[in-house]
Amino acid sequence: MESEAVYHLTMLRHAESQGNAFQVWQGQEDYPLTARGFEQAQALASRWRKEGVRFDRLISSPLTRAADTARAIATVLNLEIETHEDWIERDNGVLAGTHRDERPPMPDFIHTYMPVGEKGESANALFLRAGRALHAVLDGPPGRVLIVSHGGILNMAVYAVLGIAPLAHFRGPRFAFGNTGFASLVYDPLRGQWRVIGINDTRHLAAIGEPPIWQP
């Protein structure tokens, strides 16, 4: 039996940014949304308004691509935006903003404590930060919380929820987050139990003519 005092977390990846369109590994480099990104954010805001979805809190990463996505939703659903540094994307060091073709060769094996891009965050550093960010949300009152963030850090937040530890060299499970794709997770503190309600829900994108992505 579900108790009243549960946390409904919606973990949303930002809409398409210029960095996404250029296919670069953005990291903490700051890129604005593309025109299509603004449309995606608007499509999601309209969907949630139609469905009568409400949130008690909206927490956003400080980077422009997340903040602009958050603003589009906050305007439609009439929410205040709280900005939290811990939901920023992975620091990928010297690889920030690089395209695959211009990256220096990767080490043969990247263990979980090794910084990426020489001085960026290791897999474990990112995992610990995601755990701290999640903990801060659960230190607050139960309710419906929307988190607007990034693919790398959100993957580690889902790891923290499910009790999965990072593996070396980018192995281990990944959770898909398309632009404006969101995961829905419910935590019941009386049972200490998480329920995964959905992963990578992007159904609103059909309204702007983006075909369903059903295979990688």
Added chain:
Amino acid sequence: MNENQFFITLVRHAESEGNVRQLFQGQDDYPLTDRGRRQAAALAKRLSLEGQSFDEVITSPLSRARETAAILAAALGMQEVTDAAWLEQDFGVWNPRSFRDPDFIASRPAFFTPYDQPGETGESALDLYRRGIAAVQSLLDRRPGKYLIVSHGALINMVLYAMLGIFPRPDFEGPRFPHANTGFSRMAYSPERHQWLLLAVNDHSHAHGI
């Protein structure tokens, strides 16, 4: 999708008579309800509209799964294959009680280890987990390709555990992946990186309003 990839779609069966009566169905056999048949037809229509194709349609032998799979396979112009690897958890003497039955709730042990058998003779969490691992292995023993599987809620949860590297916890406290009738989860496996990519959990948008 590259040629070494496995692309897996796990569907929970459509609504059965046992679901409507809120029973522990386990390995007992119940047919679909009319509503269940409409849910399966809605998913079949969606798969066709989205141009989804599969190399094999595999189903649990229980009627509620097999009927669902037959409706999906017919729409895809295919024939489903039955495999006992995808059977539901055996709940022992709890079948066919209702999980809402107050006598059942009162008699249920206060604490379950992952080794304890539900309903005295049923499958423990670890028994089921072991079957989840075997079910995953049975897919990866096939050639890379696209597989559509119709199975059951409890087993699908353990299959997800096996793919993601989660271990069962005492008293069913571990994470749950609830699946609606005809809700599907979808994942891709890349052997060269040993990486499972989870693409969807319990997508059942086709069944809204049925």
